[in-house]
């Protein structure tokens with residue numbers, strides 16, 4: 001039997017031509033694997049058939065939407081994960097999942113290698129290959145666009161010469177990656193960071209400057225995971241989808257940023273992630289209500305480390321696993337309800353309650369019922385400021 005390679009297949013021009021291109025260059029049989037992470041658009045069966053029409057020996061579609069939401073998006077939410085405080089890791093979260101399916105499919109079918117359609121300039125190549133290395137160290141990764149010099153012009157010529165069943169649409173000026181957590185748009189006129197984004201770029205969100213009546217939603221969490229909207233129990237996937245619709249209607253989660261790629265390039269990115277951003281706002285508020293001060297403060301640092309690791313392709317790594325253990329432990333009391341008001345591009349917390357709340361009315365109130373003994377503060381401040389006082393005496397004595 002010839003060697004086999006399992007290709008992460010999107011149905012687009014590059015990976016379609018990549019099937020024949022890989023076969024010609026390596027002599028391997030190509031298995032196409034399309035993973036549905038909620039990217040929408042084309043029917044997955046059409047995509048599956050196209051891979052066969054392009055010469056794949058086998059073509060597989062995996063519906064991984066629930067798995068993606070439960071095992072990748074929920075950990076990201078527990079970590080309030082935002083790379084450089086802005087980007088909710090849309091693409092960075094899907095790559096380890098796709099890589100896991102590449103590796104298990106390769107093992108199952110006896111393939112010795114996997115392939116992806118990334119260029120040599122981005123983060124995604126690193127994420128695919130680092131994840132595959134961590135899961136199946138004996139597999140080789142091949143990147144036809146990068147390693148076998150498959151350029152767009154060559155791909156078009158190849159598709160025509162070989163009569164491949166690809167609808168040759170007008171060249172989309174943008175590079176777009178999307179899944180249920182959000183959408184990333186790059187290249188084209190956006191490469192000049194002075195150029196403002198235009199409305200056409202967006203698909204998940206409506207223009208927040210167009211007036212709409214506000215919507216309110218109540219999100220219920222259990223141990224850090226959203227479990228219901230307005231009292232209706234839903235799966236993580238259904239919650240993200242529902243919030244994408246309602247927060248998207250109000251233009252929540254539009255992001256425009258110059259970002260530091262792992263490969264050293266700064267790149268201009270436009271994202272939209274309405275459900276993700278609404279959920280992070282709500283989750284963070286519930287943590288403020290239920291976590292002890294020091295845990296909350298310390299966790300913010302862990303979160304940024306977590307986001308860096310995942311952005312950098314180290315989803316399957318020892319440090320990430322250990323940080324997850326810490327984060328999971330913090331979530332035991334993150335149970336309760338958050339009310340969000342959605343309007344004008346913003347998701348604003350307007351109500352919060354929890355059986356596990358650390359908010360104590362009788363300590364916080366300035367009205368009658370106050371149980372806080374203010375006389376204790378005097379001595380507390382004496383000791384709290386004692387090191388500064390002693391140091392100041394020394395410093396001032398020297399003048």
Ligand code: ARG
Pocket residue numbers: 089090091092123124175176177184186259269
């Ligand atoms: N810059 C983002 C990231 O590195 C988005 C990448 C989008 N990928 C793409 N092929 N357009 O996660």
